[in-house]
Amino acid sequence: MRIYFAVFACGLRRYSGYRAATAAGVFTNSVFGAISALVLLAVFAARPHINGYDAADAVTHVYVAQALIAPVAIMGPQLDLAERVRTGDVAIDLLRPAHLAPWWLAHDLGRAAFGVVFRSVPTFALGAALFPLVLPGDPVRWAAAAASLVLAVLIGFGLRYLYALAGFWLLDARGVTAVAVMVAGFASGQLLPLVLFPDPLAALLRALPWAGLIQVPVEVFLDKDTLPGGHIAGGLAFQAAWAAALLALGALLTARAARRVVVQGG
Template sequence: MLRAYVLIALWESRPGLAGYDITDAVTFCFLSQAFIGPMQVFGGGLDLAGRVRSGDVAVDLVRPASLQLWSLADDVGRAAYLFLLRSLPPTVVGAALFGLVVPVDPMTWLSFAAGFALGVVVSFGWRYLIALSACWIIDDKGVQSLSLVLTFFFSGMVLPLNLFPGWLGTLAQALPWSAMVQVPADLYLGKRDILGALGFQAAWAVALLALGALVTLAARRKVVIQGG
């Protein structure tokens, strides 16, 4: 609520800023809050790093299933659970208190659902790579902290990326973190070309999953079991 009032004050002083009106800005505020759980904006959500430290990853690596796809399936279940319990209730409260944008076009809802799902996959792809770093380093807390800062700043959680000036705005919009918050929110608000936005998210999802698969192969040869 405090963040919503900050954005209201900003848009009252600068109407039409970044192509949003006040209702758009407040809606973006509550959408970004709703994405925190499913997109795991603050990092974590995967047990992989802990399983490397405990030695349990040795069991994971000999299972007749892809470690990456198994982890993805588990993470999608986590995201769905948090969407229901962490995302919907505060958004409903925000709608009751402020009045949020509610799309009337079914295509907007479909594109948002697709963008949301792709955002979860992009988030997983990035967090999986961060978790795999535990195969090379003993303590991954520093990497996790750096990931948190990058994700929080470049996803659109601090402010809509449309407000970032010049080259910083261009860079922020092109990085994978924007696919987690900014792009799904803009699809909900009808502020982006649907095919372009979904294509951008899909490209990053494929790139991160492919890189994750390669790093998993390397980890099989490098991992040192620290416990167990």
Template sequence: MRVLLAVFACGLRRYSTYRVATLSSIVVNGVFGAVNAMVLLAVFDARPRINGYTAEDAVTQVFLAQSLIGITAIFGPPLDLGGRIRDGQVAMDLLRPVGFVRWWLAQDLGRAAFALLSRTAPTFAVGLALFDLALPADPLRWAALAAAVALAVLVGFGLRYLYALAGFWLMDTRGVNAVAWLAGPFCSGMVLPLVLFPDPVAAVLRTLPWAALVQVPAEILLGRTVLPGGAAGGLAYQAVWAALLLALGAALTARATRRVVVQGG
């Protein structure tokens, strides 16, 4: 445990060095959030309620989504694991006396912890300053949101870990990451709330793990969870996907490390 805490601290310290990049990310998230919010306000001006969502609900989801970009890393950065597989340094990683998945998870949680403090809170504050957001008065809903955000981080890590593991077979994961960074925002409710999609499309997107990154936390915040069981059902959905992705990552790691190939050797 002490080793994992040290890895967590290293991950936090590493990303805290990029202060200018962090500041620029807040500006970009705030600007794109404002643009997206104004587009949705125009849509809801023509139709005040869509599948139970109001304009205020949609704008709130926009800024929650922008706030979650940093901690879920839905647009990246990819795990360094992909590059280490490509250049052969993964062979040294496998010698560490710590579980492979746990090592990378601890490092990524350090990154997410820094992003929570440096990007998530300031970006959401921008939304509060510019728009009227639908914020709950019930502290239990805020507690449920905190749990949903934590599970979203685990799901985000599980997905990115699988993208990186593809390097054991493909040798280069840049193509996988490029496709994932296109599909993830679309399928998660980050670009548009899933309630704005046609019902058959939204139903399919809700079965995919990306919905656990944005749509489910947003619905928990808004008190509009469509899954059975309300907020508890949403959290259970996230927990199941997190467990499945981590279990799949562990199983593929066990298989992949039996066939480590160092490029050029």
């Protein structure tokens, strides 16, 4: 177990090295947030209520989504594992006295932990300074939001781990990853809240794992009855189920993939 804590610390330290990049990321997330927020304010000025959202909910959605970009890594960075599969360095990873998936999970959790503190919190705070945002009213709901964030990070890892594993079959996972990133932005509610989508499409996307990255955490934060089961617990259960399914699939495919590795030695 200690080894995974060490890897976690590595991930944390690695991303803490790029201070200017972190500040630049917060700035960019805030600018994108402001653009989306202004569009949505115009929409809600024309139609004050859409599927349970009002203007304040929509702007809160935008900034929670911008705050989640870094920890759930919806637009990247991808796991280093993908590049290591392409170059063959993954052979070294497989020789380590640690399992592949937990190793990279620990590393990614380190990255996410750094992201929450230095990307999510400042981005959301800037949003709150610019626009009136809705905040959870009591400590229980804050705890639920925190749990939802952790589950979103796990789903984010589960998806990116699968993209990286695709490299074992395709040799180059970049094409798959590029398509997946675009799908994720759309299907998660990051580009636009799913409440604005046509209802049948929204219903479909709400059943897929990407909803667990942004839309469900936002609705847990806002305590919306559009969550699966109509309450926060249902939303958390939805996320937990997808996280478990993705991690299980990842573990299953890791065993398959490891058998495909051919190590050329010299």
